Amino acid sequence: MSFDTDVLISGAGAAGLTLAIDLARRGVSFRLIEQNAQPFSGSRGKGIQPRTMEIFEDLGFVDRMAAAGGPYPPLCQYRPDGTHKVSLLTEADVLPTAAEPYAAPLMLPQFATEAVMRERLAELGHHPHFGTRLTGFEQDAHGVTARIEQESGEQVVRARFLVGTDGGRSFVRHALAIDFPGEALGVRAIVADVRLEGLDRSAWHRFQFDSPATQVMICPLAGTDLFQIQAPVALEGEIDLSPAGLTALIGERTGRADIIVRSVSWSSVYAMSARLADRYRIGRVFIAGDAAHVHPPTGGQGLNTSVQDAYNLGWKLASVLAGAPEALLDSYEAERRPIASNMLGLSTRLLGEAKQGTMRRDREARQLDLGYRGSSLNVPGSVGGKVQAGDRAPDAPCRGQAGQRTRLFTVFQGPHWTLLGYQPHDRPSAIAGVRIVTIGNGYELVDEDGHIAETYGIEPGQWILVRPDGYIAGIFPSDGLEAQLSRYLPHVLPSTRTTRPEGHEGGKR
Ligand SMILES: Cc1cc2nc3c(=O)[nH]c(=O)nc-3n(C[C@H](O)[C@H](O)[C@H](O)COP(=O)(O)OP(=O)(O)OC[C@H]3O[C@@H](n4cnc5c(N)ncnc54)[C@H](O)[C@@H]3O)c2cc1C
CATH class of the missing domain: 3.50.50.60 (FAD/NAD(P)-binding domain)
Structure with missing residues (x-):
């Protein structure tokens, strides 16, 4: 058929x-x-x-x-006495690094x-x-x-x-x-996208003057002129999600009559589980x-x-x-x-x-530390200096041999597997679906600031195989590399066609 x-x-x-x-x-x-x-x-x-x-x-x-x-704005928490406390939602020192470009x-x-x-x-x-x-x-x-x-x-x-x-x-x-x-978690809540007056857009506003059941969170939605309202509500009963109904709910929970919802573009009531x-x-x-x-x-x-x-x-x-x-x-x-x-x-x-x-x-x-260390797709025994099979393959700024700035994530980008060789003595035959990239002075990528060596703990002569979804599949010594690859790759690739580079009989590439 x-x-x-x-x-x-x-x-x-x-x-x-x-x-x-x-x-x-x-x-x-x-x-x-x-x-x-x-x-x-x-x-x-x-x-x-x-x-x-x-x-x-x-x-x-x-x-x-x-x-x-x-970015997320700071969280502004209002107290019943009229004072408020401003704090960051994530730690203040979260900054991009060579290995983690998005912090x-x-x-x-x-x-x-x-x-x-x-x-x-x-x-x-x-x-x-x-x-x-x-x-x-x-x-x-x-x-x-x-x-x-x-x-x-x-x-x-x-x-x-x-x-x-x-x-x-x-x-x-x-x-x-x-x-x-x-399990049902015994919490029902509203979420609504609204245009409103009375609050500025520089903070995520959180009011809780009594029990947690009476809190209301109002967050300016980046890239729009909307605010998102989130609030727990009673487990049963109708909830008025009209502008007037939401204005009344906010008034009851904040004690403020100056926060007025003008329009509602989307809303929902849901029970958490x-x-x-x-x-x-x-x-x-x-x-x-x-x-x-x-x-x-x-x-x-x-x-x-x-x-x-x-x-x-x-x-x-x-x-x-x-x-x-x-x-x-x-x-x-x-x-x-x-x-x-x-x-x-x-x-x-x-x-x-x-x-x-x-x-x-x-x-x-x-979610940067999530990985698949126990996976059956990992080549057994692949434990390197800083990473092992199943770990997220970190990013690292480096330079192309032609002089341009680049990063490992640029090398990984696309549907292929990547085989990284650190100062290898030899280069394996080309494999369909696998991009082979050598690293070191005189090789394809230059690790000029040492970020690759530092983040991966990779030794000269070692190879690291990275999956198409950016997780490490295997770490290999150069001895027996081709034999190891030809045992592993047929489990994950359609057919492992290999081609020796023309005129190449080994040596630095
Ligand atoms: C208040 C709130 C805040 C949240 N905040 C966050 C957050 O900050 N970060 C975060 O990561 N997640 C957040 N989430 C969760 C997030 O919204 C969901 O996890 C996400 O939408 C899941 O995406 P999905 O594609 O799996 O499913 P959905 O987004 O639910 O998409 C499923 C689609 O399938 C369609 N569909 C269903 N049945 C059929 C059918 N038979 N035929 C054809 N189409 C069908 C539906 O119409 C729907 O469009 C939040 C959720 C809520 C309620």
Whole structure:
């Protein structure tokens, strides 16, 4: 039976868009469908963490994202006696370093983040199909037969794989009967994007004069003239989300009659819970993003974790579609589910702190230390001076042999694997899908300030293999490098075609 597309992606939120962009740049055929007729218009996930910014750099739109948003303002906490205290949301000394180019989270309302992603997708020649809902599917050994509904009627789409990036109420997760255990956290809250008078835009305003249940947080949304209001509300009952209703709620909780909501562009009432799917894959069908995990918004983790799920899955799907063993796809759940499990703990703990007014987003929230040390994709015994297999491959400024400034992240950027050789005696044969880069004086990259040696602890003659998603797969000595690569790469690449560089018989390159 023929296929209409290789990958059907259901849900064009942050996870679905990330997967679509990654597959588009890899030349994989896919279809991205979205049940809503229009793009999502709310601010919800407004915090982009540094690790996600690194991913957005790889996908080609981090600067556009930063230009559309801005930094988090300081937090201004008002006390009942009329005084207030200003503090930073993240530690004051968080500055970019050679290894970590993005230090602090970026603020951008989710509707703006998704707009930038759709623009990037359009540059790559694709767009989400709005007003198109997945209503059913069956799978067999070769593919998935899906039913989709549009205004014009129902259609059947045959795809090799289906990915449900369809949010917390995931149709795909339900259809697969995947359990979603966890707990309701006993907190209901409002979130609303408003234009208002009476507060300046230089701080995130937090009022709590009584119990945590009466707090209200009002945050200026970077890149817009809107404020985001967040406040816990009673577990039951109607909430008035009109401008007058929100003005009254703010008045009651702040004691101020001068804060007036003029208009509401989007609002929602939601009950917080923490849940994690038992499985992320059944056969040829996957779930990613909020479809696989939901949690309180504290700490700004959800959208980021969703983007990183999709980024983990994209290169694996592309590789398997091109002929790599299907077992590679098992590593998606094995790598991503433990990350979500930890994140659920973090955001639930921060919710407790937020209730007490003591929440602080520390290094853990920035997601730079997340990795896959236990992964089956790691080459055994790959432990280097400063990094080991499964770790995020750090950035490092350096210079090209032609004299230009560059960085390791520029070398990594794109859909390929990277093999870094530090002052190697020899250069392995070229391998399709792997960019081989040598480092040292007289080699391709010059580590003139020693950042690469310092951050990686790499020794002369050593090689480091970096995955397409920027994690270290293996660390090798030069002896037996080609044999090790030819044992490892067939598990992760479609076919390991090697070619000796012309006229090259060894020696420095
Ligand atoms: C108040 C609040 C604040 C938050 N703050 C942050 C933050 O600062 N940082 C952060 O990282 N996260 C934050 N989050 C969480 C973040 O919004 C979510 O984690 C994120 O939206 C998940 O992205 P997703 O693509 O997985 O799912 P979604 O954004 O939910 O997208 C799923 C899409 O699938 C579509 N869909 C569903 N069913 C179907 C179907 N059958 N067919 C076709 N399409 C379908 C839906 O219409 C939707 O567009 C916050 C959330 C809230 C509520």
